[in-house]
Amino acid sequence: MFSRQLSDDIAISLSIPQFADELFALTDRNRAFLKQWLPWLDGTTSAKDTRSFLMHQLGLFARGEGLHVTIFYKGAIAGVAGFNSIDRANGIAYVGYWLGNEYTGKGIMTVVVRDLITIARDFCGAQRVDIRCATGNKRSRAIPERLGFTHEGTLRRAERLYGAWVDHEVYALLLDSEARPAATQVV
Ligand SMILES: CC(C)(COP(=O)(O)OP(=O)(O)OC[C@H]1O[C@@H](n2cnc3c(N)ncnc32)[C@H](O)[C@@H]1OP(=O)(O)O)[C@@H](O)C(=O)NCCC(=O)NCCS
Incomplete structure (x- = not known):
């Protein structure tokens, strides 16, 4: 299984259906918090929904x-993070993420997204x-x-939220293939 230890306290693992019960419990107790910005909460009402979603994501990863x-x-x-999609023809990785509210304010997601940049460059050819x-x-x-991305503009009415x-x-962030960071351990 692909997993990476990012600090003493923070690790990421490729999401697998076996995580569904704990991930759904986190989702369910953060429902009101997450609904402020994420559109899918009303369609996730049981661990079975989370399991189906994770199986679908594994299929995307395999392809x-x-x-x-x-x-x-x-x-x-x-929480979770990753590439909602990878445009392989154009070498573009589209990032998404969320945390349970009790895990915000600790810098966790900034550490994770910094590592996703390395993964995008070194493993996805982005x-x-x-x-x-x-x-x-x-x-x-x-x-x-915080991570030095360039703000490129505003897409008007890009999403309908409830x-x-x-x-x-x-x-x-445009990745310079000449400036590769030190390899990160993949367990
Ligand atoms: C978006 C979201 C992941 C951001 O969470 P976050 O905790 O603010 O982000 P990080 O984990 O990177 O932590 C940054 C916070 O930790 C603080 N922090 C503490 N130690 C830190 C460190 N070592 N490095 C960076 N930040 C640190 C920062 O000051 C910042 O807190 P502040 O906003 O009070 O200044 C979270 O609010 C969320 O899941 N929201 C709901 C879903 C959502 O909006 N998803 C994104 C859709 S586009």
């Missing part, structure tokens, strides 16, 4: 079209990492801003 990782903080599932955040989602926008349109801010 090189996506990557879904589960984030562990001190051994407990804290030349561009793309992050799109709703305009009002300041905590999400702070992640690409009946209301939101604009998306587009952030991107």
Whole structure:
């Protein structure tokens, strides 16, 4: 199984259906928090839904079209992140992420997204990492801003969130294949 230890407390693992019960429990107790910015909560009402989603994600990974990782903080599932899609023809990795509210404010996602950049470059052949955040989602926008992404512009009415349109801010980092970081251990 692909997993990476990112600090003493933070690790990521390729998401597998066996994580479904714990991941659904995290989702369920953070339902109101996550609904502020994520559109899929009403369609995730049981661990069975989470298991089906994780199986679908494994299929995308097997085809090189996506990557879904589960984030562990001190051994407990804290959230997820990854590439919602990988455009292999153009070498673009589209990043998505969420944390349980009790795991925010610790810098976890910034560490994880920094590692996703390495994965995009070293394992996915990406030349561009793309992050799109709703305009009002300041905590999400702070992640690409902290990591040196360029703000490229605003997509108007990019997403319908529970009946209301939101604009998306587009952030991107272009990867210089000449400047490879030190290899990170893959267990
Ligand atoms: C978006 C989301 C993951 C951001 O969480 P976050 O905790 O703010 O992000 P990080 O884990 O990178 O932590 C950064 C915070 O930890 C603090 N921090 C502590 N130690 C840190 C460190 N070593 N490095 C960076 N930040 C650190 C930062 O100051 C910041 O807190 P602040 O906003 O109070 O200044 C989270 O709010 C979330 O899941 N929201 C709901 C779902 C969502 O919006 N998903 C994204 C859709 S585009």
